[in-house]
Amino acid sequence: MDISPNKVGFVIVRARELSIKVGRWDRAGDDADSDTIYESRSSDATGRELESFIRNLNDDEKAALVAIMWIGRDTFSVDDYDEAFETAKQEASAPTESYLLGVPLLADYLEDGLESLGVDTSELEDELYRKA
Numbered sequence: 001m002d003i004s005p006n007k008v009g010f011v012i013v014r015a016r017e018l019s020i021k022v023g024r025w026d027r028a029g030d031d032a033d034s035d036t037i038y039e040s041r042s043s044d045a046t047g048r049e050l051e052s053f054i055r056n057l058n059d060d061e062k063a064a065l066v067a068i069m070w071i072g073r074d075t076f077s078v079d080d081y082d083e084a085f086e087t088a089k090q091e092a093s094a095p096t097e098s099y100l101l102g103v104p105l106l107a108d109y110l111e112d113g114l115e116s117l118g119v120d121t122s123e124l125e126d127e128l129y130r131k132a
Helices: 005-019 045-055 059-072 078-090 096-101 106-116 121-131
Strands: none
Touching (some): 005 096, 045 096, 059 078, 059 106
16 A cells, blocks of 8 residues: 555544544423534534644545555455555545545445455554544
């Protein structure tokens, strides 16, 4: 891979944190249900941190991150990693951080991609959560 598993793990952890953000709904008089409490917080520090982290990766790391996500999403197979990596480099027309943060289930796809590539993500994520 052209990116360290720890960097991918960081993106997984932060993407999971970002995906579970919810709005406040437990005040007296609130009648929100589970379909209305999820918030999109453009000013959220976790989102800004993750966006900045991805933006500051080098071009090969960005392409590798996209390739791993594609493998996890079954767009490419593990055997086609090199093709996925080259395709990600060639087709990068939007900022990588915008593309990836717009992918539903990003953390799951990255985790599945790493697992497919032989990386044990359980230990990786545990270590990163302890540091956070």
